[in-house]
Amino acid sequence: MLDGRCDKCRFYEDDVGDSDGYCHRHAPVNLILTNDRYAKFYGQWPKVGSDNWCGDYEPSPVPLQVPESPVE
Numbered sequence: 636m637l638d639g640r641c642d643k644c645r646f647y648e649d650d651v652g653d654s655d656g657y658c659h660r661h662a663p664v665n666l667i668l669t670n671d672r673y674a675k676f677y678g679q680w681p682k683v684g685s686d687n688w689c690g691d692y693e694p695s696p697v698p699l700q701v702p703e704s705p706v707e
Contacts, residue, residue: 639692642685658683
């Protein structure tokens, strides 16, 4: 499914320097990190592979191509 890849979806945010990215289709996932002394609560967008796909795919909008004005 090449056309429906995550990296072609409007909800995908590339993680620079990695082949994965973040899906912004739904709200971030709540996570809790704990150890012996504390618990840390935070939200994180789901991490997805750039070549993954799902049923919520929406094509990324094509950037507007503005023609250059002629130089006079």
